[in-house]
Amino acid sequence: MNENRRVIVAERPRYIVPTVNCFRLETAPMPDCGPGQLRIRTLCLSMDAQLYAKLQRISPDAEPIRLYEAMTGPALGRVEASLHPDFSPGELVSGFWAWQDYVVSNGRRLRKLDFSLQRSTHALSAYGASAFGAYIALQKLAPAEWGETVVVGTALGGLGNIASQIAKAKGCRVVGITGSEEKCQRGMTALGLDDCVSYNAPDFADRVRTACRKGVDVFVDTSGGKVLEAVVPLLQRKARIAACGLMATPHFGEPAFRGRFQNTMSFMFEVINRRITVQGLVIFDHLRQSLRDFHRDMNAWIDSGKIRPMEDIVSGLEQAPRAFQDIFEGRNVGKRLVWISD
Structure with missing residues (x-):
């Protein structure tokens, strides 16, 4: 796969609620990783209400996402290629990165999923x-x-x-x-x-x-x-x-x-x-x-068994804008996640 699909911010919310109109799916070239970097294949995205502040530019704690740049948020992925000494291909990592198939990172603010994780999606739900x-x-x-x-x-x-x-x-x-x-x-x-x-x-x-x-x-x-x-x-x-x-x-x-x-x-x-x-x-x-x-x-x-994480998972990167809108309209039951790839 030589292409990299990504969801960009096409406009600010018109109706306060961030609807699908705010986003656009586009295709970019596959990113290469250089020395000290790693390439991650995104597996899953987390739909979080606090991302509203980054989209609407209303919070002093959230640097706003610029128009025509990729939307970002909590994510789970697998290291596909690495020129970084601390990460190896095949490892699962979580962090905060763009809504796209592949991302390149220098390793900062990434967490290896090397603790006792009952299932991988729990990194974004029960442990998110x-x-x-x-x-x-x-x-x-x-x-x-x-x-x-x-x-x-x-x-x-x-x-x-x-x-x-x-x-x-x-x-x-x-x-x-x-x-x-x-x-x-x-x-x-x-x-x-x-x-x-x-x-x-x-x-x-x-x-x-x-x-x-x-x-x-x-x-x-x-x-x-x-x-x-x-x-x-x-x-x-x-x-x-x-x-x-x-x-x-x-x-x-x-x-x-x-x-x-x-x-x-x-x-x-x-x-x-x-x-x-x-x-x-x-x-x-x-x-x-x-x-x-x-x-x-x-x-x-x-x-x-005292906590049973409640996950509400939809499939496909193209579904991310709708999945994000849904949490503001109360359509999710549990933690809304978007599964991107196996």
């Missing part, structure tokens, strides 16, 4: 950035204790499904928030949620109140908006909030959001980016101190 975020949220930012009530926003998302299972492993009562009754049933069955509420239910706030009769001790907030407004009045004294994301941000332009949720969402955006105590989560702040503990604990939880 979203799962690490869930771990930090419940271990460091808003530690959950046995018997407490934990509410998890977008409970079937990449971060939410792991956060729900960690909270259950800690002996907590876990209430999930999802986008449909069908997802609620899936969450109750697959994740062991004690209760679950669809944020699209007309009586959403009342149902959250019923599900959390004794109040909320820990809130893993991944969306803001009406979910945040429903949970805040239920917070117990000394309750903890881990502000992990703003999945409701794409709805800023909708009439229901104007005025009612705009101030709350703007505030939560600052909570995350300024690390204001509620505690805002930016996973890069914790990599050095906590990554090894995370891998150890996650490995033990998976081996014991």
Whole structure:
């Protein structure tokens, strides 16, 4: 194969939600690796909500992706050729690189998958950035204790499904928030949620109140908006909030959001980016101190059956733009991945 397909950023989002119109599939020559470099065959891509900031140029922590350059994100691959002393052909690696069939790297910020990995895709799901975020949220930012009530926003998302299972492993009562009754049933069955509420239910706030009769001790907030407004009045004294994301941000332009949720969402955006105590989560702040503990604990939880990673995999590089749009429209069930090649 002498060609290298890649997904480039063709335009900024027109409708706030990053739709397939933002991207274009094109073909480039196969890249060669020089001295000190290695060529990686991409196997799998991770669809992560935080990439929204790189696409929209809204975060001081994310260098924006330029127009007509390849989209980038967390990825898994196999070393195909190497002139680097630390990497050999055939090794599996994970890192952050372009959405394309082949990439050339100097080895920086690559991780060999030489720890006890139950399956290769777990590098992007159970051991990936979203799962690490869930771990930090419940271990460091808003530690959950046995018997407490934990509410998890977008409970079937990449971060939410792991956060729900960690909270259950800690002996907590876990209430999930999802986008449909069908997802609620899936969450109750697959994740062991004690209760679950669809944020699209007309009586959403009342149902959250019923599900959390004794109040909320820990809130893993991944969306803001009406979910945040429903949970805040239920917070117990000394309750903890881990502000992990703003999945409701794409709805800023909708009439229901104007005025009612705009101030709350703007505030939560600052909570995350300024690390204001509620505690805002930016996973890069914790990599050095906590990554090894995370891998150890996650490995033990998976081996014991306390955590069963939930993966939602689609096939084909050409499907990446649609798969990315889907996570903002709540179409994924678990961690959305795009499988590129065997």
